[in-house]
Amino acid sequence: MKLTQTILKQAKAAVPALAAVPAEQLDRALLCVADELEARSAVILAANADDVARAEGHIAPTMIDRLRLTAARIADMAAGVRSVAALPSPLGRVLYETDRPNGLHIRKVSVSLGVVAIIYESRPNVTSDAAALALKSGNVAVLRAGKEAFASAYAIVEAIRAGLRTAGLPEDAVNLIEDTTRASAMELMKADGYIDLLIPRGGAGLIRSCVENATVPCIQTGTGICHVYVDAAADLDMALDIVNNAKTSRPSVCNAEEVLLVHRDAAAAFLPRLRARLIDDRLAAGKTPVELRCDERAFALIGGTPAGPDDFDTEFLDYILAVRVVDSVDEAVAHIRAHSTMHSEAIVTADPAAAGTFINGVDCAAVYVNASTRFTDGGEFGFGCEMGISTQKLHARGPLGLPELTTYKYIVTGNGQVR
C-alpha cells in the first residue's frame, strides 16, 4: 500500500505540468478517459463484484445499491466525462481588466487551484465525476473513496490514468488514496501545503469532522432544511405536484423538502388535498405515507401530528413534513430566514410581486419559483457532473460548478513603474 504522504507528494509534483496543459488537450484527455472507462468495463465490473460481495450483509441494501455498477452505469459515467469535456473551459477567463493612470495594465485571470481532494463514500461513479471536473479545471485530483468501494474506485482510477497516458498527460493528475482507514481522511484534512481545496461528500459525520478538524481550505457541503412556500396566488395543482415531488421523490437527499409553509388564504383549499395526496393516495398505492407535523392552524384543518418545538429545525431525510400556516409572504420569508440552512427554498405563486419578495428575501444557495427544490444538483444545473453542494457563502454556493474549481491571478504588466 502506498502511503498517503507519498501520494500527496506525487500529486503536488504533478501540479506545474498539468497547469501548463492547454484547455483543448485537457478536453482530448477527457475523451480518452471516457473511452478507457468503456474499454475496461469488464475489469471495472469484476472489481465492483468483489466490492459488492465483501459488503453484502455488512451494509444496508440501499448502500449496496449505491455501490453496485452495471455496464449501463459505466456507460453513464463515460457519458458524464464526455459531457464535461464538451463544456467551456473555466481557465484563462479574464474576470476584470483595467488600465491604470500610471500605465499599468491589470488583468484578473482564472487559473486552476492546484490540488483538489475529494473524500466520498460508496458510489463508484463519484470517482470519474470528480476526476473529470477536477481535470477540466486544470486541477490534480486526490480521491479518497470509502473502503467498501475501494476495488471499484481503484479499477476506475486505473482506467482514468490509462486515458491520461494516451493523451500525453501526467498520470499523477488523478490519484487514489490507498489507505481506507479513518487515518487517511484525517491526514487529508491536515495536509497543509499539499491540498488547495478539500471537498467532503458524505454524511453529516464526515462534514462535521471536516469543519472541526480540517486545516486545509474546505467547502462545507450538505445539510438542507429546504422549504416550499405555497402562496395565496399559487396554482394549487402545481403546488401539489411540487410539494409531492420535493418531499417524496427521494427523501434521503439534501435537496428534499422538509418544511411546508402555506398562506392562510390557500390553506383551507390546499391542505386537505395535500393530505389526500401524501397520505391517502400513497397508502392506496402501497407506498410509505408522509407523516405531517402540523402547527396549530394546519392541525385544525387536517389533523396529523402536532408539530413539536424542533420540527421546524430538523433535516428529517425521511417521509416526514413539517407544516405551518403563515399570514403573508413576508412571514414566510421571516420564518425561512430564522430556520434555513441556506440550501434551497421554493415559492409557488402566480404573483410576480410575491415571487420578487421571496427571491430577494430568502438567503440561500438556490431559490425556486414554481419548481421543485430537487433540482439543486450539478447535473441539473448544466455543470456536467455533480461535485458537491456548498451551503456556505464564501467561494462557492450551491452545486459546485467549474468556476468554483478555479481561483484567479492578477497579471500586471508595466514598463518600469515604481510606487
Added chain:
Amino acid sequence: MKLTQTILKQAKAAVPALAAVPAEQLDRALLCVADELEARSAVILAANADDVARAEGHIAPTMIDRLRLTAARIADMAAGVRSVAALPSPLGRVLYETDRPNGLHIRKVSVSLGVVAIIYESRPNVTSDAAALALKSGNVAVLRAGKEAFASAYAIVEAIRAGLRTAGLPEDAVNLIEDTTRASAMELMKADGYIDLLIPRGGAGLIRSCVENATVPCIQTGTGICHVYVDAAADLDMALDIVNNAKTSRPSVCNAEEVLLVHRDAAAAFLPRLRARLIDDRLAAGKTPVELRCDERAFALIGGTPAGPDDFDTEFLDYILAVRVVDSVDEAVAHIRAHSTMHSEAIVTADPAAAGTFINGVDCAAVYVNASTRFTDGGEFGFGCEMGISTQKLHARGPLGLPELTTYKYIVTGNGQVR
C-alpha cells in the same frame, strides 16, 4: 459600554433592510457619509487628539504617525468614500445564465454577503475605507478598531451613521465594537450565525490568532515573501529602479520585496550596480543601507552577508534583501514555487517568452512584468479603497475588491417542473 453580543444582534437585524436598498441609494448614502466626514472634521480631529495624547509614550513613533489624523487626511478619507460611490455596483450582476432542456431558467446573481466584520489596529482611515466598501456591496459592517484608535473610530462611525440617517438608510448598517479588549476580538472570531465574513487586518499575531481560533468564515491576509527576478533580458536600469522601489520605499509592508533572484548572465553587470544603489548611494544620502544576504555566487560578485538557511524563507520587513543567482527563468520559477507565500512576484525582462514562463509558472495573487511588487493594493488596483490583501486561494486572492465582498444566489424559475 454596549456589549459585543448586543452590537452583533443589531448588525444582523439590519441585514434584510440593507439588502433591499437599491444600488443608487447606496451610492447616495456614501456621498452623504463623505459630506458628514468633512462636516465633522473638527470633532473627529479632537477625538483623534485625545487618542494621540493617550498613546504618546506608549506606542512607537511610527504607530503614532499611523494614528494621527489631519484635516487633509480626513479630506482624503472623504475622497476615498466618494471614489467608492463612483465605482460600478458589484450587486445584481448575472454571473451565469442558462435555459435547461426541461424549461427551467437558471440565473446566478451576485448578492451581498450579510455581515462583514473587520478587525484592525491603529489607522483611523481604515474605519471609513472598510465601511464604504462594505456598504457599497450591500453589507452591514462591524468594525473593531484597536484600543489606541477607539475615540477616533467612534467619532468617524458617528459621522458615518449620521450620513446613513440623512440618506434614509438604517444606521445599524455600520457598527463599532465598544469593547476594545482581546475578548471582543475572540468573540467576533467565534460569532457563528452573526458574521458572514471576518477580515483581520493587522500584524502576524492577529492573523495567526484568526487562523487558529476563528469558526466564522475568515480571509487570511498578510504575509508576503515577495520576489523580484531580474532576467538575462532585463533592462538593468529599469531593474535597479524596481528593486530599489520594491525593497526600500516601505520595507515594513507585505508587498515589499524580500528576495532578489538574478539570472547568471545578468549578475556580473547588475549586482555591483545594485550594491552601489542600495548601500553606497543610501549611505551617502544619510539613509539606512540595505543589508544584502547573498548566496555563494552573488557573494563572489559583491560580498555582503553570506545567506543563511532561513534567509530565503523570511519576511524581513526591514532593510534586508536575500540575493540568489539562478541559471534560468525556470530555476527562478522553481525557487519561487518552493519559497513563495503566494503574495506578489515580479520579473524584469524584455523577453516575452521569459515573461510568459514566469506568469504561468509562479503561483501567487499578483504577478508583475516590469513593475514593482509595491502596487499590490486595493487603491492601486482601482478598487477605491483598501480592505485587505488575501494570500489564500479560495474566494479572494490579492487586494479584496468589491466582487469579493459579495456571494451569489441561483435564481431558478419554472412553470411547475418536478424531477
